[in-house]
Amino acid sequence: MTNDDRLRDLFERATDLPPGERAEFLASGCGDDQAILAELRDLLVADASAMADESWQRSALRNHVIAEKRSAESSVGEIVGHYRLVELLGSGGMGSVYRAIRIDDQIDMSVAVKLIRAVFYSADVIAEFRAERQILANLQHPNIARVLDGGARPDGLPYLIMEYVDGVSPGDYCRRHNLTINQRLALFRQICSAVHYAHQNMVIHQDLKPANILVTQQGTPKLLDFGIAKILAPVPAVDCGCPAPLGESLAEPMMARMTLRYSSPEQVRGEPVTTASDVYSLGVILYELLTDRSPYGDVNRAPHAIMTAVCEQEPPRPSASTPKLSGNNASRGDLDSIVLRALRKSPAERYASVAQFSDDIGRYLEGRPVQARGDAPLYLAAKFVRRNLIMVLGATIVLCSLIGGLVEVALARGRAERRFSELRQLAHSVMFNYADAIDSLPGSTPVRAQMVTDALTYLDNLSKEADTPQLQREIVDAYTRVSNVQGNEYQNNLGDPAGAFATARKAAIAAEKLLREDRTTPALNSAAEAFSTFGDLLFSTGDLAATDHAYQRAISLREEIAEKSPHNTDNSLALVICLKHMGDLYGGYGWANLGKTAESLAYYQESNALAAKLVAQFPGNIDAAKASYKALMSLSSSETTMGMRNDAAKDLSETLRQIDKVRGELPGDTHVDLELANAEGRFGQMLLDDRNPAGAIPHLSHAVDLM
Amino acid sequence: MDLGESVTEWLQLWRDGDELAMSRVTDLVYRDLRRLAAFYLNGESHANTLQPTALVHEAYLRVSQIRKIDWQNRGHFIAVVTSLMRRILVDHARSRRAAKRDGANSAEIPTSQEPRQLDTLAVDQALVRMSERYPRCAQIVEFRFFGDLDFQEIAEVMNLSLTTVERDWRFARAWLQKKMAGSLDE
Numbered sequence: 001m002t003n004d005d006r007l008r009d010l011f012e013r014a015t016d017l018p019p020g021e022r023a024e025f026l027a028s029g030c031g032d033d034q035a036i037l038a039e040l041r042d043l044l045v046a047d048a049s050a051m052a053d054e055s056w057q058r059s060a061l062r063n064h065v066i067a068e069k070r071s072a073e074s075s076v077g078e079i080v081g082h083y084r085l086v087e088l089l090g091s092g093g094m095g096s097v098y099r100a101i102r103i104d105d106q107i108d109m110s111v112a113v114k115l116i117r118a119v120f121y122s123a124d125v126i127a128e129f130r131a132e133r134q135i136l137a138n139l140q141h142p143n144i145a146r147v148l149d150g151g152a153r154p155d156g157l158p159y160l161i162m163e164y165v166d167g168v169s170p171g172d173y174c175r176r177h178n179l180t181i182n183q184r185l186a187l188f189r190q191i192c193s194a195v196h197y198a199h200q201n202m203v204i205h206q207d208l209k210p211a212n213i214l215v216t217q218q219g220t221p222k223l224l225d226f227g228i229a230k231i232l233a234p235v236p237a238v239d240c241g242c243p244a245p246l247g248e249s250l251a252e253p254m255m256a257r258m259t260l261r262y263s264s265p266e267q268v269r270g271e272p273v274t275t276a277s278d279v280y281s282l283g284v285i286l287y288e289l290l291t292d293r294s295p296y297g298d299v300n301r302a303p304h305a306i307m308t309a310v311c312e313q314e315p316p317r318p319s320a321s322t323p324k325l326s327g328n329n330a331s332r333g334d335l336d337s338i339v340l341r342a343l344r345k346s347p348a349e350r351y352a353s354v355a356q357f358s359d360d361i362g363r364y365l366e367g368r369p370v371q372a373r374g375d376a377p378l379y380l381a382a383k384f385v386r387r388n389l390i391m392v393l394g395a396t397i398v399l400c401s402l403i404g405g406l407v408e409v410a411l412a413r414g415r416a417e418r419r420f421s422e423l424r425q426l427a428h429s430v431m432f433n434y435a436d437a438i439d440s441l442p443g444s445t446p447v448r449a450q451m452v453t454d455a456l457t458y459l460d461n462l463s464k465e466a467d468t469p470q471l472q473r474e475i476v477d478a479y480t481r482v483s484n485v486q487g488n489e490y491q492n493n494l495g496d497p498a499g500a501f502a503t504a505r506k507a508a509i510a511a512e513k514l515l516r517e518d519r520t521t522p523a524l525n526s527a528a529e530a531f532s533t534f535g536d537l538l539f540s541t542g543d544l545a546a547t548d549h550a551y552q553r554a555i556s557l558r559e560e561i562a563e564k565s566p567h568n569t570d571n572s573l574a575l576v577i578c579l580k581h582m583g584d585l586y587g588g589y590g591w592a593n594l595g596k597t598a599e600s601l602a603y604y605q606e607s608n609a610l611a612a613k614l615v616a617q618f619p620g621n622i623d624a625a626k627a628s629y630k631a632l633m634s635l636s637s638s639e640t641t642m643g644m645r646n647d648a649a650k651d652l653s654e655t656l657r658q659i660d661k662v663r664g665e666l667p668g669d670t671h672v673d674l675e676l677a678n679a680e681g682r683f684g685q686m687l688l689d690d691r692n693p694a695g696a697i698p699h700l701s702h703a704v705d706l707m
Numbered sequence: 708m709d710l711g712e713s714v715t716e717w718l719q720l721w722r723d724g725d726e727l728a729m730s731r732v733t734d735l736v737y738r739d740l741r742r743l744a745a746f747y748l749n750g751e752s753h754a755n756t757l758q759p760t761a762l763v764h765e766a767y768l769r770v771s772q773i774r775k776i777d778w779q780n781r782g783h784f785i786a787v788v789t790s791l792m793r794r795i796l797v798d799h800a801r802s803r804r805a806a807k808r809d810g811a812n813s814a815e816i817p818t819s820q821e822p823r824q825l826d827t828l829a830v831d832q833a834l835v836r837m838s839e840r841y842p843r844c845a846q847i848v849e850f851r852f853f854g855d856l857d858f859q860e861i862a863e864v865m866n867l868s869l870t871t872v873e874r875d876w877r878f879a880r881a882w883l884q885k886k887m888a889g890s891l892d893e
Contacts, residue, residue, distance in 0.1 A: 015877065046880075059853065060800075
C-alpha cells in the first residue's frame with residue numbers, strides 16, 4: 001500500500017468512527033509515522049470545517065451566476081458623471097444599461113447609462129470607444145436615441161450617457177395598438193429612415209433587432225445602442241487550444257455579441273459586413289412585424305441550427321402564414337416580394353440601400369408597382385433549386401447526377417446553347433429530382449405552383465425547339481410529371497384538374513410526335529406513361545370514349561415493350577395497372593363506366609393473371625404483390641357483379657391473404673391497412689349477403705378496427 | 708445533466724462519420740446546459756438572463772470545436788463537456804481577477820448577505836495536484852464542482868457505486884480544504 005493509499009484508508013476508517021474514538025484510532029493506526037499522523041489530523045480538521053462550510057454545496061457555475069448578478073447590480077446607486085444610477089434596465093453580453101437621474105435633480109429627466117463590464121475592459125476598448133462616441137455624437141436623428149455624454153469612471157471604466165426612451169418593442173407596440181398592415185409599414189419606414197441616415201454617416205448598426213428599438217407612446221420608434229455593438233466588439237477570446245474544424249470564420253467575438261436570428265448570413269459566416277447586412281436585419285424585423293413569426297420558424301433552436309437556417313433556409317412567403325397579407329388582389333404578393341428581396345442570402349441580391357427598401361414599401365403603400373417583383377421568375381427558379389439542393393443534401397446521388405448532368409451539358413454543347421441547356425436541366429431537375437422531395441413539406445404549395453408555372457413556360461418554349469428524340473422524350477416526361485403535380489388525385493397535388501388536363505394533353509401530343517421518330521423502349525415507355533396519365537384525367541372528366549382510346553394506346557405500347565424486353569418488370573407492373581384501369585372503365589364497381597361487364601371481367605382477369613405471374617417470378621417484389629392484390633380485389637367484385645359467387649369468394653379470401661402478407665412486410669403502412677379494411681369489409685358484406693352474419697362479424701369488426 | 712441514453716447512440720453515429728448526429732448531440736448538450744443555467748436563475752431577476760446564456764454559449768462553441776475527438780461513450784462525452792466548463796469558468800475567474808487588479812479603486816467590499824464562495828482558481832489549482840495522487844477523487848470533484856453533476860449522476864457516469872462516490876467526495880473535500888486553507892475569499 002502506498003502512502004497515498006494508506007492516508008486515504010486511514011481517513012476513511014477514522015471518519016467512520018465517532019469523533020471521540022478517533023484519537024485512539026489514529027494513535028494505533030499510524031504507529032510511529034508522525035508525518036502521516038500530522039497529515040491525517042489536518043485532514044480531519046479540514047473535513048470538519050468543510051462539512052460546516054456551505055460553500056462546498058455550490059458549484060462553480062452557480063458561483064459564476066451569483067458573481068455576474070452581483071457585479072451588474074452593485075452599480076446601482078453609483079454616481080456616473082453627473083448622474084446617479086437608479087435602476088438596472090438590462091444587461092447584455094459585455095455591459096449593462098441603467099436608468100439614471102441627474103445628481104442635482106434640477107431637471108426631472110432620466111437618462112440611460114451604459115457601462116462596460118470590468119471584465120472586458122482594456123486599452124483597446126477605451127480607444128475604440130472614444131472614436132465611436134464621436135461618431136455617435138454626430139448622429140442627430142428623430143428616430144435615434146441621442147448620445148448625450150460619455151467618459152470614464154475613476155476606475156477607468158468607460159460609460160456612455162444616452163437619451164432615455166420610455167417605450168416598448170415594435171412588435172408589442174403593434175399588437176397593443178392593433179395596428180393595420182399599412183400602419184405597421186409606416187412605423188417600419190421610420191426605422192428605415194434612421195438606419196439610412198446612419199449609413200449616410202458611415203455607421204453600420206450591425207445589431208438591429210427589436211430589442212434595440214423602442215417605440216414611444218407617441219408612436220415614434222427610436223433606435224438604441226447605435227454602434228455599441230461595434231464599440232464592444234473585441235471580446236477577449238479564450239484560447240481553448242482546440243482545433244476549429246468548423247472554420248476560423250466563425251469568429252467568437254462575432255458569436256458572442258450577435259443575436260443570431262436577426263443576423264445576416266454574411267455576419268453569421270464572419271464575412272465582411274456592409275450596409276446590406278442592416279438591410280437583411282431590417283428584413284427580418286419587417287417579416288416579424290407583418291407575420292408575428294420568425295422567417296426561420298422555431299427560434300428556440302440551438303445556435304448552429306439557427307445559423308444554418310440563416311445561411312440556407314429560404315423563408316416562406318409572409319402571406320403564406322398571414323392571410324390578411326394576401327387579401328388585396330391588386331397587390332397580392334408585392335409585400336412578399338419586398339420582404340423576400342431584403343432577405344436574400346446574397347448581399348448583392350438585396351436592396352442596394354435601406355432607402356430603396358423603404359421606397360419600395362412606399363410604392364406598395366401608394367399602390368404602384370414595386371421594384372422587388374421585377375426579377376421574380378429567375379430568382380424564384382434559382383431559389384427553388386438552391387432550396388431543394390439543401391433539402392436533399394445527403395441524397396448525394398441526386399446532387400451528383402445534377403452536377404454530372406450540368407457538366408455533361410456544358411461539355412457536349414457550345415457556349416451559345418449553354419443557357420438553353422441549363423434551363424432544360426433546371427426544368428428536368430425540378431420535375432424529377434425535387435418534386436418528390438417537397439411533396440411532404442408543409443406550406444410548399446405556393447412554391448410548387450410557381451415551379452409549375454415556370455416549368456411550363458420552359459417546356460412550352462423547349463417543345464418548339466425540340467429537335468432530338470432525346471429532348472422530345474424529356475419533354476413528354478416533364479409534361480406528364482407536371483400534370484401529376486397539378487392534379488393527380490393520388491398525390492399531394494395542387495388541386496388544379498383543369499391545368500393537369502391541359503398539361504396531360506400536351507404530353508400526349510408530344511408523345512405522338514415522339515413516336516413518329518423514335519420507337520425505342522425509353523420512348524415507348526414515356527409515351528405509354530403520358531397516355532395513361534391523359535387517360536386517367538379523361539376518365540375523371542367523364543369522357544369515356546376518349547379514355548378508352550388513351551388507355552388502349554398505353555396498353556398497346558406496353559405490350560410492344562413487353563415483346564421487346566419480356567423481363568422488364570416495371571413495364572409489366574404498369575401493364576397490370578393499365579389493364580385494371582380498363583376493367584374499371586368498362587364496368588368497374590363504383591365508377592361511371594361503359595357498362596360492359598363481360599369485357600370488364602376479361603380485363604380484370606388478364607390483369608390478375610399477369611400480376612400472379614409477376615408475383616410467382618418475383619416473390620419479394622412488394623410492388624408486384626400490391627398490384628396483384630389490387631387486381632384480385634377488382635376481379636372479385638367484378639365476379640360478384642356477374643353473379644359468380646363462388647369465384648368471388650375464393651378470390652376475395654385470396655386477396656385477404658395477400659394483403660395480410662404485404663402488411664407483414666410493411667408494418668405501419670396506413671394505406672395497406674386501409675386496403676385490408678376495405679377487403680375485410682367486402683368479405684363481411686359478402687357473408688352477410690350469404691345470410692351468414694356469424695361469419696361476417698369477425699371480418700366486419702376487423703375492418704372497423706383497421707379504420 | 709439530463710443527457711438521455713440516446714446520446715450514446717448519436718455519438719456512435721457521429722464517430723462513424725454521420726454529421727447530422729453531431730448536430731443532434733450538440734443540440735441535446737446545449738439544451739441541457741441551458742436548462743442548467745436557467746435553473747440557477749429561477750426566481751431571480753430577469754435582468755441577468757444573458758450571462759449564463761453567454762456562458763452556455765461558450766461551452767457550446769467549444770463542444771462544437773472538439774468534434775474530432777474519438778468518443779468512447781456517454782461518460783467520456785460528459786467528462787469532456789465538464790472539463791470544458793471548467794476551463795471556461797477558470798478563464799472567467801482569471802479575467803475577473805485581472806480586472807480587479809488593474810482597476811485603481813475597484814476593490815470590491817463584500818456585503819454580509821453575499822454567500823461565501825469557493826475560489827474557482829484555487830480549486831482548479833488544487834485539483835491539478837490532486838489528480839496526480841488521487842485521480843478518481845479529482846475527477847469526481849471536477850464533475851461536482853465544474854460540471855454540476857449530483858452524486859447519483861457521477862456514479863452513473865463513472866460506473867461507481869453511490870457510496871464510493873460519496874466517500875471519495877468526502878476525502879477529496881477535506882484534502883482540498885486543507886490545501887486551499889487561507890486561499891478562500893482571496
